[in-house]
Amino acid sequence: MNLRNRSFLRSLGSLLVLAGCGLAGAATAQVRTETVASGLENPWGVAFLPEGRFVVTEKPGRLRLVAADGKLGTPIQGLPPIAAGGQGGLLDVLADSGFAQNRTLYFCYSEPETAGGSANSTALARARLSADGTKLEALKVLFSQKPKVASRAHFGCRIVEARDGNLFLTLGDRFSRKDDAQTLDNHHGKVVRIAKDGSVPKDNPFVGKPGALPEIWSYGHRNSQGATLAPDGRFWMTEHGPQGGDEINIPRAGVNHGWPVITYGENYGGGKIGEGITRKDGMEQPLHYWVPSIAPSGMAFLTSDRYGAGWKGNLFVGSLKFGYLDRIELKDDKVVAEHKLLADGRARIRDVKQGPDDLLYVLTDESDGKLLRLRPN
Template sequence: MQISTRAIAGALLTATILTPHAFAQSSNESVVTQPPNAPSQEPAFENQTRAPQPDETVEVSTETVVEGLPQLWSMEFLPNGSMLVAAKQGAMHIITPEGEVGPEISGVPEVMSQGQGGLLDIALAPDFEESNQIFFSFAEPRGDGNGTSVASATLQRSEDGAASLEDVSVIFQQMPSYDGDMHFGSRLVFSPEGELYVTVGERSDTPIRDHAQDLTQGQGKIFRITPEGEPAEGNPYTDHAAIQGEIFTWGHRNLQSAALDGEGNLWTVEHGPRGGDELNQPQSGRNYGWPVITYGISYDGTPVGNGRTAQEGLEQPVYYWDPVIAPSGMAWYEGDEFPEWEDSFLIGGLVTQGIVVVEIEDGRVATESRVPLEARVRDVRVGPDGAVYAVTEDRDSGTSSILRLTNAS
């Protein structure tokens, strides 16, 4: 992708704009006040949806770090505090902590950017400071369609600010290919042991979405692979000749949020149908139900399948949202800036246009609150300074901004 000089010139550090938001209400009430899309559906246990708000009010100030960027999908902090960002159309840039945007990084492979496709997530190798290796997922154009793929590369930087990807290698491909432009996923998360979790979507259309329930197919899965792209040791199906050994869990819809908690456990949030976005703590070899069971309804107002929300052998979500938040990007909060958010996930909301904060206690959601940002949030990261950084997008202009959130309490 080529970005014009004019586009880069618009992506500059803006003046500091501090806007306080007090967002917590009462511990006895949910932050969600809209009626559900599926009012007859009941949660399976207490606080599985519409958990109460926390007792403590948090006042948040927002500062625009940079705006006018090409539409971003993800961001990752480099060890020096700079930000490596991925643009949907197929470009990467490095942005300094002061908001100065570097030139387009060369060496990014071709991406299929139509619909929901594009250059997706970025993850630094655990030994990045020594290896300069990065991993990224993207919608890969193929002769027989397209699919979510993962590549590794070495990030090389020169003294004049230019950067390039060297030794680019596609290490994993979601298979089979499909000629569609929906539900690619995808997030990349390294486990504490150094294996890479790869989340992918089920490609949305009927009947291919049913592949989420087929262990011989790669749609609607979480994969767990080595940095070389091989099945990780201990995966549940490595001894089954007909089953893809990279599979970790299955029965997912469109996974666009993933992060580790403070103990190194993987958590994900996936887009549900009209209602039914869900938070899970994926466990090896388990089936998370889509599209056999789900909360919410189809976009046309009819039930999904038989309209079931539970079935023996299929996992319940830890939490679900109806109406949806439209999740994208998440981070586990660790830092001194927001002590009120310790033991909480910060989840980007595309529809809710802000950050959703869910506090976790004993593997369940204890409270839910919201930070309104009046913008679609595509990714969330905790910076080295303890502040929270949100990647926002404006679909009308096709541009993104990066916001910095600090505690104004």
């Protein structure tokens, strides 16, 4: 069966699953949204702070403190230079697990050349939020993707803190450099793993391997804008395919995920990518893929029972293309059902997180972007 026929059958199956999602009773009870904050310009990432506060990134290059009552603070000062434009800008943000004691934030962004040229790359920085919440202190750039290229696309840039305290960072292939995703002498199309001081953990898979950058954890990725830690501690991510072939992956140490040699997508406008195949020895298959693309963004596992037992353990993934939140039921690391939430399509879903109150929070990617809280009916 050719790729187009497989794509059609998979799409039809997805539609049948989604069409039936309203018939499953209490397990799929709908949610209602309440606006926590509005007036955010293309927000990209959200992190939770003590006392019910939030910190939110705006892609044009602003970091905002949001009070518990939704009031926006003035932009936090002290950010490094940011190459905002296209898909680039100030992207993800993460509060350290020990934030209550150390006030440490991590954020990733598109970093311009120091000489003022047109090249850029994804960078990860650490800073301490001042006691009054107005500025960043003790800023340190922990990681800069190499090499820098002149591109406004595919920065990746999701940050996840693992249980061992190390940081995972997703890195895009920069679009024009997709073949780099298969070589280990660069950071394009990779997941990297570093310590909180920027050093390389000694148990990274390519430490000491000639010609390989030691920060690399996994490779053969395209552009991941969603990542999370599963309840069992494993690192999961979504990534954008080209025209079709968006994926959910569980990157493991040293594993090659195949891009651009294998893919379930095709070139924009049609035509094969790489070898025009979907499987090859030595290359990992995705846990799940979407044809057509949904443009997956933020992702989170729900570990609470606030929405009923049928939702606990589900994976939630935002769709930028269709403007819905995908509630995904899993069994033995396989997708068994998908359900559309917030499916009016009016807003691109950029990020989703479970908050300290065990409720889900969503960011909408708009010029008047919103931070939404999802409450069970």
